[in-house]
Amino acid sequence: MTSCAIQAQGLARRYGEVVAVDGLDLEIGEGEFFGLLGPNGSGKTTTIHMLATLVRPTAGSARVAGFDVGTDPVKARGQIGLVFQESALDRTLSVAENLRFAGMLYGLPKAEIERRAKALLDLFGIADKFHAPTAALSGGQRRALDIIRGVIHEPRVLFLDEPTIGLDIPVRRRIWRFIEGLRQRNRMTVLLTTHYLEEADACERVAFIRKGRLVTQGAPRSLVENLGRHTVEFESRDIDALLERARPTLGKGLKEGNTALFLHGHEDTAPLARLQDELGDLVTAMRVRRPNLNDVFLWVHAGADLPGGRP
Ligand SMILES: Nc1ncnc2c1ncn2[C@@H]1O[C@H](COP(=O)(O)OP(=O)(O)O)[C@@H](O)[C@H]1O
Ligand SMILES: [Mg+2]
Numbered sequence: 001m002t003s004c005a006i007q008a009q010g011l012a013r014r015y016g017e018v019v020a021v022d023g024l025d026l027e028i029g030e031g032e033f034f035g036l037l038g039p040n041g042s043g044k045t046t047t048i049h050m051l052a053t054l055v056r057p058t059a060g061s062a063r064v065a066g067f068d069v070g071t072d073p074v075k076a077r078g079q080i081g082l083v084f085q086e087s088a089l090d091r092t093l094s095v096a097e098n099l100r101f102a103g104m105l106y107g108l109p110k111a112e113i114e115r116r117a118k119a120l121l122d123l124f125g126i127a128d129k130f131h132a133p134t135a136a137l138s139g140g141q142r143r144a145l146d147i148i149r150g151v152i153h154e155p156r157v158l159f160l161d162e163p164t165i166g167l168d169i170p171v172r173r174r175i176w177r178f179i180e181g182l183r184q185r186n187r188m189t190v191l192l193t194t195h196y197l198e199e200a201d202a203c204e205r206v207a208f209i210r211k212g213r214l215v216t217q218g219a220p221r222s223l224v225e226n227l228g229r230h231t232v233e234f235e236s237r238d239i240d241a242l243l244e245r246a247r248p249t250l251g252k253g254l255k256e257g258n259t260a261l262f263l264h265g266h267e268d269t270a271p272l273a274r275l276q277d278e279l280g281d282l283v284t285a286m287r288v289r290r291p292n293l294n295d296v297f298l299w300v301h302a303g304a305d306l307p308g309g310r311p
Contacts, residue, residue, distance in 0.1 A: 010060035022212035081155035142173035
């Protein structure tokens with residue numbers, strides 16, 4: 001790996017009795033696109049807050065862009081861009097005013113802010129909105145403006161906490177192309193959290209966390225391949241009954257989803273066809289497909305050991 005943009009050692013944060021983050025080690029390379037994934041409440045936001053110097057760790061340490069977030073927070077902050085779930089924009093201002101205000105906080109000259117703002121708006125294809133009122137933008141455009149606001153000072157490291165939540169799929173895609181363009185232009189490191197696992201496929205590496213601890217990390221493709229060559233999905237209206245009926249035949253490898261059971265494996269799937277009869281009308285549909293990151297997520301969520309083993 002090239003030199004580290006983000007490095008965390010034993011990073012931890014407690015809130016009273018709650019251990020939000022429980023000794024996290026991370027090494028993220030310069031220019032890397034890294035995804036932090038995990039169920040609600042697993043500590044993703046708290047991790048980003050600590051790395052971004054907004055929350056003090058209760059244990060451990062972290063360096064971002066070469067600066068220790070505990071002892072050098074001001075210098076670290078100058079290298080960091082932040083985009084949170086909640087918009088940081090002032091809706092009563094124009095697009096230009098929002099960006100001017102953000103740039104001034106970083107001490108950028110007015111002409112430079114304007115040059116960067118126009119180039120970034122152009123990258124998203126909304127150069128014509130420079131003078132528009134922020135309130136007149138669409139949801140996707142406002143999200144893009146939030147991101148532009150977060151990178152106007154050309155940070156080395158960009159933190160994105162669920163940046164596309166609530167946006168529909170075409171808009172999400174546009175936002176992703178935009179972020180990818182930014183990353184390649186500036187060789188910026190991007191640390192992302194997302195609920196939409198299909199988005200995390202685009203990450204070079206992802207880490208799954210659960211209860212504030214790292215469960216597994218790696219390239220999405222290799223994590224998925226660890227699960228197996230195929231996934232058999234048994235759909236049912238009564239998962240509990242199906243589980244009871246199928247377990248003797250299919251064993252512990254079965255994983256529960258909300259409306260289906262999953263079986264991951266490398267073996268030939270042809271003999272499984274017989275199962276559909278055996279399981280009778282408890283199974284409303286059975287299909288064989290490639291495993292994906294959602295399947296990895298289910299393993300992590302269930303707290304199971306991954307077939308490929310823990311890191
Ligand atoms: N400011 C806070 N005060 C008390 N508890 C918190 C605070 N922030 C987060 N938590 C708790 O820490 C845990 C992790 O939360 P969070 O980092 O927001 O998870 P995620 O972003 O993965 O959903 C949760 O149990 C949450 O309730
Ligand atoms: Mg969160």
